[in-house]
Amino acid sequence: MPAGGRRTRTQAAHAEESQEGKYVYCVIKSERSLSFGPLGIGSEPADVHTVNYRDLAAIVSNTPMVVQDPTRDNVLAHQRVNETVMQQHTVIPMSFGSVFKTDDDIMELLRSAYDAFTDVLNKMQDKFEFGLKVLWDRDQIIREIEMEDEDIRRLKGEISSQKGSTYFARMQYGRLIDAALQSRSERYVAEIFHALRDVSVASRSNKPIGDRMIMNAAFLVSRNLEQAFDARVKDIGQRYDKLTFKYTGPWPPYNFVNIRLKLERAH
Amino acid sequence: MAVERAAGGTSLIDVLDRVLDKGIVIDAWVRVSLVGIDLITVEARVVVASIDTYLKYSEAVGQVSPVSRPQAELVAHQNVLAENAALRAELAASKSAATRSVVTRAPSRRRTRSIEE
Structure with a gap:
């Protein structure tokens, strides 16, 4: 130029x-x-x-x-x-x-x-958005899974007592733990969404951020159900005492509206 | 654990998560900043490119595919560069014409500005 x-x-x-x-x-x-x-x-x-x-x-x-x-x-x-x-x-x-x-x-x-x-x-x-992020302590959940799941407990025992190669036992242990974490996180998330369904109009699920987050959601809530929604979130918090909840709002409905405007050259 | 509600403006991350690319979004700002002028000096009109409202109850986890996105952005970027060239040509042609400015939109990342510089 x-x-x-x-x-x-x-x-x-x-x-x-x-x-x-x-x-x-x-x-x-x-x-x-x-x-x-x-x-x-x-x-x-x-x-x-x-x-x-x-x-x-x-x-x-x-x-x-x-x-x-x-x-x-x-x-x-x-x-x-x-x-x-x-x-x-x-x-x-x-x-x-x-x-x-x-x-x-x-x-x-x-x-x-x-x-x-x-x-x-x-x-x-008359609708607001609320944000709900759910986090867990992965190590704590793994300890819980080890207590509850007999196969995993047995494998862990084998790994710590065995004298020779533990390669395959460790591989299998890792696979079982990953699968158990995955299914447990899916179960929690499904239960939480289910519990909030009748007190909200709509929900969106965003990608969780970082290792500890298992749910990153936004809920659209009618003004007249705001208190019911609030009470329900608090109930959930009591029920899942091992999870951490980040609950924010009210927000404008950012996650529920997307209007894209562009400029066109007028001739 | 006891869950407490925090007002919207409490966490900067939560705010940024929302305000940068959600709600009403004007796409043209990309072109404007790439042309190297903060204002549109060619006559323009506002057009609704798309409207989406999300009023369903979604229980799906992680709808955003992390793999496909960069590619879509790449295509969009190439389109912007082409548009940029066209606008520069038009700008040069219409320099003497009576002009009117409509809107300028801040880049959400500085990077977009440095392309022009």
């Missing part, structure tokens, strides 16, 4: 940086314009308000027209706004980092995706 081209672009970028844009947090249903106070992204928390189009509203705050990095402060501000708005409204969360140039551009977004947003807002009406 010629040097001149680059200089022009840099100058343009400078000019844009001094401009104000609008950071978008989520979309809700509202015919009125609303204000949520100074909660937004920025070292001085920006005032959070709406940009309205018909009965839809985008929750926004003013921000410099720059790319926002997903730093701890920025990401938590994004979440804080969603959490606050969610207390009174059904939200469709925006993924992090969408900055529009003007109110008109946001109205154009709401207009273009009006049907999609309306449809999804109806489906998510």
Whole structure:
């Protein structure tokens, strides 16, 4: 690329940086314009308000027209706004980092995706997401399996008492332990999903992260069943005293909505 | 064990897990950052590429296949590079035309920006 081209672009970028844009947090249903106070992204928390189009509203705050990095402060501000708005409204969360140039551009977004947003807002009406991660202590479970399973106990005994090669005994022991861990984890996960089925609308199972996690799920729960869901999770916690539960929420329904928008060049 | 509920914003990992690529996602940001401008200076309109809601009760474990994903990303990346070349050409052609900007979207990883630099 010629040097001149680059200089022009840099100058343009400078000019844009001094401009104000609008950071978008989520979309809700509202015919009125609303204000949520100074909660937004920025070292001085920006005032959070709406940009309205018909009965839809985008929750926004003013921000410099720059790319926002997903730093701890920025990401938590994004979440804080969603959490606050969610207390009174059904939200469709925006993924992090969408900055529009003007109110008109946001109205154009709401207009273009009006049907999609309306449809999804109806489906998510009065529903929240909850996260449930389940972890176990693998070594503790292995000790339990050794106590309960006669074949495994016998093999373990052979390995520790045998004087010659224990290669095949160890191989078989490893295979049996792996299979037992697998089936036990599947059993726990199936039981937990089953126990939460009648207090939630939907669930999604994400890939567990790391060695200790056996379940990484999200549940969509109706507002009127929130307490029942909460009580059920606590019941489960009591019942499975060897498992560790990480229970979070309420969240906007991030795991249950995926609306992909793209820009097309208009001719 | 006693299970306590933690509010959404308590764990940064849980927040990042959600906000980076879930909910309403604008795909065009990839192209925008690759073109080397933070704004779209060609006239654009917003189009809904896909809508998915997940309202079934799923008990399946580990639906995400770790093997197939990189390949899909590779294809997507090649598409982006092709789009990038096309947009550069268009940008050069329409430099004098009246322009309007619509949206800019932050890259969730810095890596995407360095491609351009």
